[in-house]
Amino acid sequence: MAILDSRNADGTRAQLDRNFALVVQKVESFTGRIEDVGASRIVAAFGVEPAEDAARRAALAALSIQKALERRLHTESGPALACLAIHADHCQVGNVGGRPQIDVDAKRRMMTILEGLAAHSAVNGIVVSPQAHSLLDRRFEVENTDLVDSAGTRAFRVLGYQPHRFGPRDHGAPFVGRQMQLAALRGRWDEASRGRGQIIALIGEPGIGKSRLLHELRSAIGIIGMTYLEGRGESFAAGIPYYAIVDLLKGYFHVDDCDDPAMIGNKVTTQLQAIDHAPASDVAPLLALLEAPVADPGWPMLDPPRRRQRTLDALTRFVLRLSHVKPTLLAVEDLHCSDAETLAFLDRLIMSAP
Numbered sequence: 001m002a003i004l005d006s007r008n009a010d011g012t013r014a015q016l017d018r019n020f021a022l023v024v025q026k027v028e029s030f031t032g033r034i035e036d037v038g039a040s041r042i043v044a045a046f047g048v049e050p051a052e053d054a055a056r057r058a059a060l061a062a063l064s065i066q067k068a069l070e071r072r073l074h075t076e077s078g079p080a081l082a083c084l085a086i087h088a089d090h091c092q093v094g095n096v097g098g099r100p101q102i103d104v105d106a107k108r109r110m111m112t113i114l115e116g117l118a119a120h121s122a123v124n125g126i127v128v129s130p131q132a133h134s135l136l137d138r139r140f141e142v143e144n145t146d147l148v149d150s151a152g153t154r155a156f157r158v159l160g161y162q163p164h165r166f167g168p169r170d171h172g173a174p175f176v177g178r179q180m181q182l183a184a185l186r187g188r189w190d191e192a193s194r195g196r197g198q199i200i201a202l203i204g205e206p207g208i209g210k211s212r213l214l215h216e217l218r219s220a221i222g223i224i225g226m227t228y229l230e231g232r233g234e235s236f237a238a239g240i241p242y243y244a245i246v247d248l249l250k251g252y253f254h255v256d257d258c259d260d261p262a263m264i265g266n267k268v269t270t271q272l273q274a275i276d277h278a279p280a281s282d283v284a285p286l287l288a289l290l291e292a293p294v295a296d297p298g299w300p301m302l303d304p305p306r307r308r309q310r311t312l313d314a315l316t317r318f319v320l321r322l323s324h325v326k327p328t329l330l331a332v333e334d335l336h337c338s339d340a341e342t343l344a345f346l347d348r349l350i351m352s353a354p
Contacts (some may be wrong), residue, residue: 019082023065030061031236035102043111048093048100055088055135057236062086062126063161067257069124082124085117086158088132117155120147126158175216178209185217193226193327197353201335214331227252227328229319233337241341244332245315246289255290265292275321282314308341316348323353 020042024034027044036043044061047054062084069082091106113129121127133142133156140161147155188198202210218228231248249255253267268287284296289311294300302310322328332338332346 019069022068023082026061026064026068029236029240030057030064032057032061035107043114045102048102053235055086055132056137056140058086058088058132059126059128059136059140059158060161060236062158064257066124066126071257071260083118083121084126085114085121085128086126086132087113087117087129088135089113117147120155122157127155128158130154130156175212178213178216181213182216182220185213186220189217189221189327189329192329195354197323199350199353211333214333218329221329225326227322227326229322229328229330230333231331231342232333233335233339233342235334235337238337238339241339242289242311242345244335244338244342245345248330248332249286249290253290261292264290268292272318275318275325279317281310282317285311285314286318311341312345312348315345316352319349320352 020037023042027034027042030046031049032044032046033048034042035045044058046058046061065082065084087110089106089110091110092103093100094103095101117127117129127145127147128136128142136142136158141159142156143159145155145157185200188200192198202213204210229248229252231244231246231251233244237243253264253271255264255267259267265287268290269283272283272286281296284294284299285307287294288299288307299307319328319330330349332342335343338346
């Protein structure tokens with residue numbers, strides 16, 4: 001549930017409408033659906049259609065809403081304020097007119113909990129119930145709070161999310177039992193460093209250690225003298241074009257979620273200029289992928305097939321130029337979740353690599 005600030009109603013109705021539209025767009029991008037809309041409240045549901053990671057999607061949508069509203073604090077005159085609350089529960093879902101509908105009593109019960117959580121949450125903060133907290137994996141940074149509603153429900157506060165499964169807080173356990181695989185990867189890297197491109201697929205059950213193996217490879221070869229690019233597919237993003245590649249570009253260009261479009265554009269153009277022989281025609285597609293202002297007047301006039309062609313060409317040349325400067329390792333985690341455009345780019349890159 002998102003409760004948007006409506007205290008400064010004078011002259012801010014248009015801004016409130018824009019914030020409503022932003023919330024709806026973010027909810028739908030994480031495959032949620034809008035259940036209820038009030039004067040300053042939006043209630044969304046995740047998992048009405050079967051989804052094993054509904055709580056995770058809800059938390060990611062809330063973080064995305066939070067960051068987008070924070071950006072508006074820097075780009076618009078009035079504040080963009082919201083209270084975000086998440087609760088998880090089992091409830092009956094029926095089919096009415098071909099559309100799944102949540103049981104009315106269950107919806108009323110969950111609304112009471114959500115309203116209690118939101119009433120005690122900080123402005124622009126995200127609070128989750130114990131039930132929702134129990135379904136979030138360790139990639140979410142969560143802290144205890146002293147917030148307790150009238151029903152005695154204690155809230156947790158969501159602070160952030162570590163998008164990659166193997167990060168700084170996952171390095172405690174010793175690395176054992178994968179020396180043969182690590183040696184094989186290092187051999188392939190040595191070949192790539194000598195100018196012979198390599199393609200490697202790490203396949204295995206979830207949790208078997210694929211991300212850890214990739215981390216150990218990076219540690220073994222060192223980050224000096226190489227370029228590392230990493231993106232990841234997500235189960236909710238199979239229909240979002242270039243999702244994993246946008247993730248990869250944000251990492252390379254050091255784009256922060258709080259950066260406004262102008263700042264993103266400056267970061268991208270500055271770093272592209274530092275790459276040897278970067279064509280000016282490649283700037284517009286990369287800026288567009290990162291939702292930054294595009295100065296090329298011809299870009300909006302391109303039809304979709306031509307725009308797709310230029311985007312794939314620009315991405316391919318971008319990675320190949322990096323590899324000409326120094327050896328480059330490009331990794332896509334959870335490739336099976338990737339969208340069609342990400343796969344098309346990877347196919348193009350494989351065909352173009354030396």
